[in-house]
Amino acid sequence: MLAASVARGSEPDAAMVVVHAPAALLDLRRADDDGTVPNATINGEAITDTALHRLLCDTRIEISFDTPDGRTIGVGRATRNPPAPIRRRVRGRDGGRCRWAGCGRPIRHIHHMIHWTRGGPADACNLFGVCWHHHHLLHEGGWDASGDADSEVIFTSPHGRTLRSRAGPLAA
Numbered sequence: 687m688l689a690a691s692v693a694r695g696s697e698p699d700a701a702m703v704v705v706h707a708p709a710a711l712l713d714l715r716r717a718d719d720d721g722t723v724p725n726a727t728i729n730g731e732a733i734t735d736t737a738l739h740r741l742l743c744d745t746r747i748e749i750s751f752d753t754p755d756g757r758t759i760g761v762g763r764a765t766r767n768p769p770a771p772i773r774r775r776v777r778g779r780d781g782g783r784c785r786w787a788g789c790g791r792p793i794r795h796i797h798h799m800i801h802w803t804r805g806g807p808a809d810a811c812n813l814f815g816v817c818w819h820h821h822h823l824l825h826e827g828g829w830d831a832s833g834d835a836d837s838e839v840i841f842t843s844p845h846g847r848t849l850r851s852r853a854g855p856l857a858a
Contacts, residue, residue, distance in 0.1 A: 768796060768808040776813045776835070779853050784817040785839055787849040791817035797824060799831050799839065811836045814851075 776796055784791045793815030800806030814835040823829045828844030841849040
C-alpha cells in the first residue's frame with residue numbers, strides 16, 4: 687500500500703509529503719483503468735495518479751521504503767547518525783515522548799539499542815527516543831536496552847530488574 691501524509695516542512699510555504707510504499711508501487715506510471723495508482727491514498731482516500739503528481743509537483747518529498755510487515759528500511763551501517771527520515775519515523779513511532787516505561791518526557795536523544803560501534807544499524811528497529819535522564823542511565827547508569835524498537839524494548843537495570851515498553855501504532 688502506498689500511503690502519503692503531509693508534514694510541515696522547514697519552508698513556511700512548502701509542505702513535505704512523506705510517502706511510505708513498497709518498492710513495486712513506486713512506479714507512478716503504473717495506474718489502473720480509472721486512473722488511480724494502486725492503493726494510493728491520502729488520509730485513507732484513494733487518489734488518482736494525476737492528483738498524486740500535482741501534489742508532488744510543488745512539495746518536498748521523502749520516500750520511505752517499507753517491508754511487507756510495515757518496517758521502514760533504514761540505512762543499515764552506512765552511517766552512525768540516522769538521517770532525518772529515520773529520525774522522524776522514530777519520533778513518530780514513539781509519539782515524541784521518551785520510550786522509557788512510564789516516563790513521557792520529550793525525546794532529546796535517539797539511542798541505538800545495539801550501539802553502532804558494536805555493529806548496530808541506524809535503522810528504526812534499533813533506535814528509540816529517550817529523554818536526557820534515561821539516555822544518561824543507558825550510558826553511565828549501567829542500564830541496558832534490548833528487543834525490537836518497532837515493537838517492544840526491554841530495559842534491564844544493573845541488578846536484573848526489567849521494564850518493558852511497547853511502541854504505539856504508526857499513523858499511515
